[in-house]
Amino acid sequence: MSLSITGASLKRVDRTSARYAFLREVHQKVARKDATTWGPDAAAEAAIRLNWVDLPESSIALRDEVTTLKEKFADKSRVVLCGMGGSSLAPEVLAKTYNREIFVVDSTDPNYLAHALNGDISKTVFVVSSKSGSTIETSSQRALFQATVADAGLDVTKHMVFVTDPGSPLDIEVRAAGFSVINADPHVGGRFSALSAFGVVPAVLAGIDIWSVLADASKAKAEFVANDENILDVAYLLSEVAGQYIGFTDHGSAVPGISDWIEQLIAESTGKDGKGRLPVVAESVAAAEVGNPFTIAFADAGADLNVVAPLGAHFIFWEWVTAIVGAALAIDPFNQPNVTEAKEQTLALLTEWAASGATSVPALTPQSTDGDVEIFGAGESITDSLQEMIESTVDGGYIAIMAYLDRKNDVALEELRTLIASASGKPTTFGWGPRFMHSTGQFHKAGQPNGTFIQITGEVDCDFDIPGRDFSFATLVAAQGLGDGKALAKRQYPLLRLHLKNRSAGIEEILKAARAL
Numbered sequence: 001m002s003l004s005i006t007g008a009s010l011k012r013v014d015r016t017s018a019r020y021a022f023l024r025e026v027h028q029k030v031a032r033k034d035a036t037t038w039g040p041d042a043a044a045e046a047a048i049r050l051n052w053v054d055l056p057e058s059s060i061a062l063r064d065e066v067t068t069l070k071e072k073f074a075d076k077s078r079v080v081l082c083g084m085g086g087s088s089l090a091p092e093v094l095a096k097t098y099n100r101e102i103f104v105v106d107s108t109d110p111n112y113l114a115h116a117l118n119g120d121i122s123k124t125v126f127v128v129s130s131k132s133g134s135t136i137e138t139s140s141q142r143a144l145f146q147a148t149v150a151d152a153g154l155d156v157t158k159h160m161v162f163v164t165d166p167g168s169p170l171d172i173e174v175r176a177a178g179f180s181v182i183n184a185d186p187h188v189g190g191r192f193s194a195l196s197a198f199g200v201v202p203a204v205l206a207g208i209d210i211w212s213v214l215a216d217a218s219k220a221k222a223e224f225v226a227n228d229e230n231i232l233d234v235a236y237l238l239s240e241v242a243g244q245y246i247g248f249t250d251h252g253s254a255v256p257g258i259s260d261w262i263e264q265l266i267a268e269s270t271g272k273d274g275k276g277r278l279p280v281v282a283e284s285v286a287a288a289e290v291g292n293p294f295t296i297a298f299a300d301a302g303a304d305l306n307v308v309a310p311l312g313a314h315f316i317f318w319e320w321v322t323a324i325v326g327a328a329l330a331i332d333p334f335n336q337p338n339v340t341e342a343k344e345q346t347l348a349l350l351t352e353w354a355a356s357g358a359t360s361v362p363a364l365t366p367q368s369t370d371g372d373v374e375i376f377g378a379g380e381s382i383t384d385s386l387q388e389m390i391e392s393t394v395d396g397g398y399i400a401i402m403a404y405l406d407r408k409n410d411v412a413l414e415e416l417r418t419l420i421a422s423a424s425g426k427p428t429t430f431g432w433g434p435r436f437m438h439s440t441g442q443f444h445k446a447g448q449p450n451g452t453f454i455q456i457t458g459e460v461d462c463d464f465d466i467p468g469r470d471f472s473f474a475t476l477v478a479a480q481g482l483g484d485g486k487a488l489a490k491r492q493y494p495l496l497r498l499h500l501k502n503r504s505a506g507i508e509e510i511l512k513a514a515r516a517l
Contacts, residue, residue, distance in 0.1 A: 002220035002313040005230050009294070009304040012241050013233045019328075023235050024228060026327040030320060031225055037323075042332035049334040051185045052192035056218035056316055059195055062182070063211065066197075066204045069161065069180060076125040076159070079206045080105060080116050082141040083129035083198070085438030086190030087163075089264055090315065091129075091202040093194075093257040094213070097311050100206040105141050106435040108477040110460045111406035111503075113144065121152050121159070127202050129163040131190060133170025136343065137434060140476060143467040163201050189334050190438075191265050194315040216312030224317065235321050237294065237305060238277060239328035244448050245398065245427040246296060247280045247288025253298035255311050262318055264439035269322050269333035271443025277325065278398060278443055280427045287418060291398070291427035338445040342437050345483030350471055353479070361478040366499065370513075372506040377496035382513035385496055389452050390424040390517070392494035397450035399426050400440065404433035404457045404481040405503065413456065413507050416514055420454075423517035434480045445487060453488050456510070457481045458500035 326333030379385030
């Protein structure tokens, strides 16, 4: 078998129940690509989103086109991928699993963007992945990198590749300009696109054997279509046994980073209508158990459920499980109605600042200051503020930490998740902004309304103007953090923002304060 599924929780699966029979019916409908599976309100969306079911086989058709692309860029040794959500998370897992370099740009933080610009531009191919090209993060990144290549006196068409839907505004524009373009299947949603051109193109450019990944996916799919017990058992556990929280860990597994990909898949697909499943990505099974969630590991690690499989098998298996769980929860797994809310708040702030004549983020007055950290919220000190957030968390609720910083140089901050989870005993998530907006951000606003939110922002060491815009990346990332905060505050959720006047010093002060809780 392609997948090995073990764990004590399997004893809780009732294969004779009416719910199990219902899940089997859903599974069979998914295999038929039946758009009515998720109810009449979801049918129109589902009708144009179900081709992910065929990707393990249909994406083989990309082989000649992408091989030619690889030959065209054979002299490029460095791959930088600009994309958000589903366009970036799967390629990042592929790179980690196969030990290849793909630098994923899914941030608007200038400090993080600087890493992409610090490499040898003459040896870099920039892959711009976007279904439409309208996503503000990706369009801004594209403008910056295109200008950088041109300023270096290089031919931009020899350093940039675009992956987009056929006939999209981006497709039309860049084809007319002479760029290399690979079209993705337009009937696949972003978070279900791991095995589409959005995964295939950067993988091939980075030297990954994506064709074996597709073969593994096809083999796994054939197995669970022919023998549905494994996939139904897992769908049953997630929909009928697990509660709101599912703790994931890929520690010790052969698929590092798979938890981050699944986090987006499940959170954005199910977090709506006041219900859903919130993935909690943790460093180990023990860390994932805080708050008593259902736990899943990708090695034989003693979690409630252990799923061991090749990466391609994981991709199609978890997409399929998520689609089944969506039907079990009576939600549409293919839409993301609240993701645009934070975008609208961001644009409103940018418009407001521009109208006031501000050329950067207006000065904001904190409620208090502790060392290098400005506190926007309750508490005279960082420790007091964090304790206030813990005490504000409702019974059965969770704490979400959202850091609008550099996930490479500021990575030490990730320890805060463990410290807050330990101090609170609550399920605690950590997300890098703005990428989490295309993942758990949907759940934050439309899943169970029991979250407590800690934002961390910071001053930048550098900044870049965005060509064609009247604001810079520092202004954009600030507007995204504050805009998302407005969307959360509108719901009257407990919210704290800690702003780092000095990043490294501020991070140390926050971690020190959290250790004292």
